[in-house]
Amino acid sequence: MKRVKNLKQPYALAILLAIALIATALVPAAFAVDSAKQLTLTVLKYQPVPAEPGNFIDVWLQLSNRREAVQDVSVTLLPSYPFIPAEDEGNTVLIPAIPSLDEAVIKYRVFVDLEARNQEYNLTFMYHYGKQGGQIRFEAPIYVQATDASL
Numbered sequence: 079m080k081r082v083k084n085l086k087q088p089y090a091l092a093i094l095l096a097i098a099l100i101a102t103a104l105v106p107a108a109f110a111v112d113s114a115k116q117l118t119l120t121v122l123k124y125q126p127v128p129a130e131p132g133n134f135i136d137v138w139l140q141l142s143n144r145r146e147a148v149q150d151v152s153v154t155l156l157p158s159y160p161f162i163p164a165e166d167e168g169n170t171v172l173i174p175a176i177p178s179l180d181e182a183v184i185k186y187r188v189f190v191d192l193e194a195r196n197q198e199y200n201l202t203f204m205y206h207y208g209k210q211g212g213q214i215r216f217e218a219p220i221y222v223q224a225t226d227a228s229l
Contacts, residue, residue, distance in 0.1 A: 118142050130225055167187055198221045
């Protein structure tokens, strides 16, 4: 019986190793780019807080470059309920370059649907830079709450 147990252990190890190799091969390129952490996107603030249904919010994002200069940075606001990009502004902001160890700040104006419930929603962005093929998804939590008319 000991001999059978010893044979099972190498097979289990080989199976785990095969699963790990397959999982690594299936990881999308966007995750590899994101893990490099050259360019990171964060929310500096949004106003008003909380966001109110039927009104606009302004959202400020910061792109931080942690390595060498990057060219052709593109940030796109993806439409998703309850957020609607302002009609007079585009969904995509283009930044020609961000120097090494520098930052860029961009602002979006977004309408909050009148029927939005009191809860947290994600405002979703996609960004990429240079000639790299993958896009990086970024979600910013935005709390929506109707003002109480009785106050």
